[in-house]
Amino acid sequence: MSLPHVILTVLSNCEATGYDITKAFSTTISNVWKASHQQVYRELTKLAERGAVTYRLEPQVGKPDRKVYAITPVGTEVLEAWFIQAPKLAPPRDEYVARLLSCEVLDPTPMLEHINNLIAESQQLLNHYALLEQRDYGQSTSLTQQQRLMRLALRRSIHQRRAWMAWAQEVRDELTMLAASA
Amino acid sequence: MSLPHVILTVLSNCEATGYDITKAFSTTISNVWKASHQQVYRELTKLAERGAVTYRLEPQVGKPDRKVYAITPVGTEVLEAWFIQAPKLAPPRDEYVARLLSCEVLDPTPMLEHINNLIAESQQLLNHYALLEQRDYGQSTSLTQQQRLMRLALRRSIHQRRAWMAWAQEVRDELTMLAASA
């Protein structure tokens, strides 16, 4: 499990509230790790119990207090211990291929629609990614370290989505033939 | 959630015991969906409660009874209803990219090792996949429908792994430069 460590990484850069971190999960980190605000708040509570983070209350007029979290030395150790462990790939759970297997016993027509939608969505996303890459990392010759890392995260999404695209096109061709011969 | 539907798909082809299905999950379906035997047994119990599957007991001499499961018409309806729903991609939870983000605040050397391991493993797996594809689908000019579908499942794994490979190589180059300049 890496959710607490992603949170600790965010806090290594700067202090943040639960809300700030949730925002990060829905913007910059959204391609890397998915987490709901409930998960974030619960994890922050647990990390505070373990002494990996601390927080100070910032009173606000007419609003509930902000809890501003910061990483502790213990938290840094936790992060380092996790960092040197070998990463694991997510176990395969693929709804597209699962449905594809059902085509042996069911009419494949709906599957062809799903695949066409996947192709269309993927094309749009890839266009979007290309724009992002150009806009954020394409101009200057020298990028900061942070920019290089974020660019590699984006590259991951691009490679992954291209793989979906290429596969979906193979499936479309195969299913089209299959539907024609039936 | 698709676990029950993958099970129903298996049972649409032929009757099977919990053990048979578990074996399928660790062989033919292993690239598509991961499930432990405990999950399979629990899911079979639930499907039987919903009336989507039935089972008959096959007594055996000196062994515990075999429960041989079969899909029911209700089960087929459940499967069809799921089949026409739009598949969802797995939410992003990527331990490699997560660790990559930490490289901003931690020494990237361990990450470079992780990435080199990923490249080596991926190369081996891709070789293995190539052999499988050739052996199982490369010879005859006309494949059965079942074979075509299984081949597309394999193609998915190949595309996915190639994407990992290409990305990992980009990361390796970038991290090597980064380590050299530090």
Add this chain to the structure above:
DNA sequence: TCACGCATGTAATCCGTTACATGATTCC
């Protein structure tokens, strides 16, 4: 004034993982 965003949670349920358990058979 009504909806949306900010900011913060609790509760229930489900899914996945790990560990524990049993008792026979078959292969080395």
Add this chain to the structure above:
DNA sequence: GGAATCATGTAACGGATTACATGCGTGA
């Protein structure tokens, strides 16, 4: 004789999802 495999589970824990809940400020 011991290890692995067949076949079947229960129990406990933790993570993820969904729903429910509050209460203020801001813009249409």
